[in-house]
Amino acid sequence: MASSAASSASSLSNAIPTLPPAREIPSTFAASVKSWWSAGDKEGAASEERLLRKLPYFRPAGSPTTSPDGASPVVARSSRIDLSDPKKYINTFAIESTTPSPQAPPPAIVLHGYGAGLGFFFQNFPALGRWAGSRGTSLYALDWLGMGRSARIPFRVKAKRDNISGRVTEAESFFIDSLEEWREKMGLEKMTLIGHSLGGYLSIAYALKYPTRVSKLILLSPAGVPRDPNTTTEYSREVADDPVSGASDADHAEVASMKSVESMRAGQRAEKRKESRSRRFFTYLWEEGFSPFQVVRSSTFLSPWLVGKYSSRRFIGLGADDTKAMHEYILNITLAKGSGEYCISHLLAPGAHAHLPMVDRIAALKIPVTFIYGDSDWMDPEGGTASVENLRQAGNGHGRMYIVPHAGHHLYLDNPKATNELLIKELDRRHV
DSSP states (O other): OHHHHHHHHHHHHHHSOOOOOOOOOOOSHHHHHHHHHHOSHHHHHHHHHHHHTTSTTBOOTTSOSSOTTSOOSEEEEEEEEEOSSTTOEEEEEEEEESSOOTTOOOOEEEEOOTTOOGGGGTTTHHHHHHHHHHHTOEEEEEOOTTSTTSOOOOOOOOSOTTOHHHHHHHHHHHHHHHHHHHHHHHTOSOEEEEEETHHHHHHHHHHHHSGGGEEEEEEESOSSOOSSOOSSOOGGGGGSOOOOOOOOTTOOOEEOOHHHHHHHHHHHHHHHHTOOHHHHHHHHHHHTTOOHHHHHHHTGGGHHHHHHHHHHHHTGGGOHHHHHHHHHHHHHHHHSOOOGGGGHHHHBOTTSOBSSOGGGTGGGOOSOEEEEEETTOSSOTHHHHHHHHHHHHTTOOOEEEEEESSOOTTHHHHSHHHHHHHHHHHHHOOOO
16 A cells, blocks of 8 residues: 555656756856846746745646645645636636535635735745645635736726826726636635735725625735825835844744834834935835836846845845745746836825825725734834724724734745744634
8 A cells, every 4th residue: 555655656756847946046247147048938937836846735737636645635736817808817826625625714815015926925835735725725826917927918007197096996906806807717705815015905905895705804014004104114125125034933923012013113213214325216216106127127137136136135044945946936027027016106105105095994894804014024013003993993893913023024934934823823713
């Protein structure tokens, strides 16, 4: 029996095509040119697959769909879900139970932030996959339309510049209507949305427009929440962020308190006072409506070297192989045609606050909403505090807010253990 299982696993392993290792991060002009020349859809798919293959139950396209030992509770696959417009498709990663339960909770949908992609969550998929398998449900991660490896169609807003409401509505609809069409294509009745940064903002927007389709919201350092411009949040740091170190197995997320929120804001004020010249440049571009990725793409041969400067610094805590894998992934989605990234000036005003802040809109929701921030986050946590209170005053007592230690804006990367622990807790929280 054991010999038969081992033989089956070996045969399956041999049936899966190998991938070359990720290249070294370029440190010379010649290496940067070579990296730039090889970038494209094919290399982008390979760079994403390198991250997803870290899951033992991931089945690449064209390989057998069964698990190696036939006993895995889940199987993971990547696919391209076509929408009604032949030019539109959503890049989708799925971890699905091999024994779905009739009592299964709604599937969880992981939604990335500005200019990122589903591969950013590769350290969270193992824990979320175990949750899906134990509950007999599914976990999906998507690339927003116009970002990651989803269709890079032209992004246009027809409303005039002074029609703020119209611009916001069009920009939000570009993303959330395609998410709704994806849901219909997948045959999902309800979903739990886990959104990071801009993905958190858009998750709220989706729940407001399609309230019957959302079971709960789990928002990781969501953008566009506070009401007023403030001196602590700098959205340009979405693409100029620093890693936060010090995470350990002893870390656990804590319920946010007034003291912890004020401590975070004091740190943010101190950080802004020492803002570097390069970060001020990014801030200027952001507030003028430019995409930071335009700057990288326009650098042509030097773009891999520029991305490498960021990757080497931001992902150094991941280890050499994972840092190289993340670099290649980010490089390929950055060099892809600009599309959804141009939404930012329509959703956020100069000063980097939302044109239509979510704190003023969220009280319409009747579902559980959880806000989660890193203790070294640059996103202003005051928006989360005020939103939980607005929900409470509207009769929704299912708002929560947590702080993850040793973590910044990308808390799921900085402290995946504590973040994953909290995600599972919130996914299992009952709405009574």
